[in-house]
Amino acid sequence: MNVQEVYGPGLLLVGVGFVLITLWGVWRIVRYVRADKETRRSIRQAVRIRAGWRRLARMAGLSVTDRTPTFLASLNTNERAELKPRELVPSIATTADRFGVIIRVKLLPKVGIDELQAKARFLAAAWGCVRVSVRPDKPGCAVLRAVRCDPLTTQTAFEPSGQPPDDLTQWPVGVDEYAEPVSIGVKDTSGATVAGRAGGGKSVLLNGLISRYAPSPAVQFAVADGKVSHASEGDYADVLPRLFAHVGDDLKEANDLFNRLVRLRRDRSSVIRRVLGVVNMWRIGPTPSWPLVVVVIDEAHTFFRDHKGSDAKTKKLAALAAENARLVEDLVKKGRSVGIFTVLATQKATGDAIPTFIRDVCGAALSFAQRTTEASVAALGEDIRNWPDADPVALQGAEYVGVASMAVEGREGFTRVRTPWVDEVSVAWVAGLTRHLTQDPARLLAELIGPSLHKVPDIADDGSGAV
Template sequence: MEAITGYASYALPITTALIGVWLVWTVVRYVRADKGTRVSMRQAVRVRWGWVRLARMAGLTVTDKTPSLLTQITAQKDSPPPAPRILTPKIKVKPDQYGVIVQARTLPQVGLEEYQKSARFLADAWRCTRVSVLPDGPGKVLIRGVRSDPLTTPTRHRPTGRPLADLTRWELGVDEYAARVCVSLANVPGVTVAGVPGAGKTSGVNKFVCDFAPSPAVQIATADGKVSRASEGDYADLVKRMFAFCGDDLDEANALFKRLVELRKRRSATIRDVLGVKNMWHVAPSPEWPLTVLIIDEAHTFFREYKGSDATTKRLAALTAENARLVEDLVKKGRSVGILVILISQKTTGDAIPTFIRDVCPIGLSFAQKTVEAAVAALGEDIRNWPDASPVTLQDPAYVGVAVMAMQGRPGYTRIRTPYVSDADAARIAEETSHLTADPDLCLDALLRKTGRTAVSTPSLTK
């Protein structure tokens, strides 16, 4: 007893010290948080304190009539049966800028479906705009409650200038529950991006360039149908990180597409001998065999069908028809050799991007659209069944930078807030990474020489 009494004299000050440290840490974290996170931290406290009562009202508890082991041991022989226990799922609450993330346990008869049915009650009780419930492993669910709408909250992305650890992941932004949205680029031959002018198409692609530019295993070429020269338009700040660039001149674009098709043919002919695989994605991109990205902005400029009988019109019609054939070759045959085509247009209808190109691209994003027909062209017929997610509903200025896409593993369509990248940040990244720019043809020549094979010379690309 004396030993126990001696230890007890230390317990109180130790406990007090630990509580004091916890309080100081909580206050510091609260002070350093932004305004939105502070509100969420207060919201998290309300969620924890009110959970037992709310769970009972929402039907998320279960009655256990079996006495606990302790009750069975201590119960007297003639004593009345103990009252049934009401079990409440245990939760962990984490606040962030937009709301709270709640990890909850399941119970018999209180599973994922029951939580999903109670989502609207939880949203009202927690004062959230919307609440989602997703599985989080065996016996657990993840409840996401957003207090402010992430889709109408503009975000800004400041590129770090560091190479990505995984070149197969393209981080697009956050969805309507503020969850990060990433798509895999592995084995993806093409991406289509649609939307009315000023909806955020080019800004989203700028983020892609700024994120991937620090890696020497990525090389980028661009054909921009909105400008005549590299010093104009949205890509003027990024052109230093591009191994090739052309404007709206159809002859220059045709030469660029031919050059990339020749690169595709050379890679297809040598990939087994050089990389030892049939598919580049089995070994990942490298500086010697970089992922080659072709961005075609205002794609309809290069595929437009010219109609007329005069010589000039016939020549332009022949050029655009050949452009379509060349890009079709890249999209249909370039996947396994590490060529990715990103096609951007206001509408991805068949007259803007030929269907034999558009329908081969597995990833499609659509920013705001004015008509259902344009939304269907960008996202497929199924978007008619999801009117709340249609890009036609994104015409409000608050939704500039919001895109819609179909995500693998998710029903329906996902709305995504893409972040804004400033021109200054884009110029900084291009300047810092310009030394990494290399012609993939020359990279292949060097790799062939390194492996003892004869390099096939091709015409050089000019910016």
């Protein structure tokens, strides 16, 4: 038997291992070179975290002493041999991004979630981070989020791709202070309120919502904008081609739109079981023939304001405002199951701006910067007083434009969220690209069930999709 026969398989395995290690190293180098500047800094930080973890964990008391001998040690028959206890440290794996490092930790007895949370400030200081969060992962594991640069003061942007979103049940609104994505559930949600002083980011957020969903034929949009008098003006002029209806601050035009939407809601409710075979559209999800209808009511106080006066004109306006409130209440309370999602935006979400019988039944609420805690309470509820760090009053200054506070499902208290900037050119581009998808939901419903429903008005033939 020659040397080659003896060592051949071993040399082959060594060679394969060397090639795999080389490929792994090349992949890491390529990833580092292709990353942006901030991600490279996070990659270097991740290397330092891994290199110093065992020492740091012992210093922080995040280790446990194991006095039970291992299997090999138990085979030692030398009775004089003293079995030394082992000091165990949780194993970790890291992933870097532009905001910092995600550390996945395998927990040990006496080193669990509570112990990691208690040491979060110590770990943040040791790693040179703004903050460190700790949350459960799969059983026996935890995730640490080490934030190197503050996502709340770092401007982010959403660039529409022109492709339909994979999930129509979630509205991604931004990232929280740990750079974790935050969404509002659209599925089975009655509606949402968006508050905040002028220039805080409300209209950008809502334009982002339309731009994100615009490429899907299973979503249609209507906008009532109380800041303008005509559809070609204001913050929603760029998305006009993708709206099947748009009105300005005229109360009568808004009333006509709300009546039209309520008729759609009633017609859908009357035929949903026969057409879809379910009583809740979300059991099967939106389709091009039964789309999700997103209704945006910006500067909502314009349409609900209580007009005072005894002259005929004022009385007429007061009657229209009262009926507008009644109609929008119908949409919010009864539109969920038939696929109508209503978003109301205003500066101060007090009862005179958005009637409480509408505001308090909306399933989601968020608020950009406010000037008083009373305005924060109106927007987010009394519980915001118990979370002063998340109070929108603290979101003053140019660096917090686009940052909002909101309650996130499954989380305690309130979360601050950085919403992305959406460039007007991108908004106009995606609206023009998808204008052929604009359809009147009432017409689509009539095509499904025949001509027995109310006659629906024609969509304007100017290509805008507005009425």
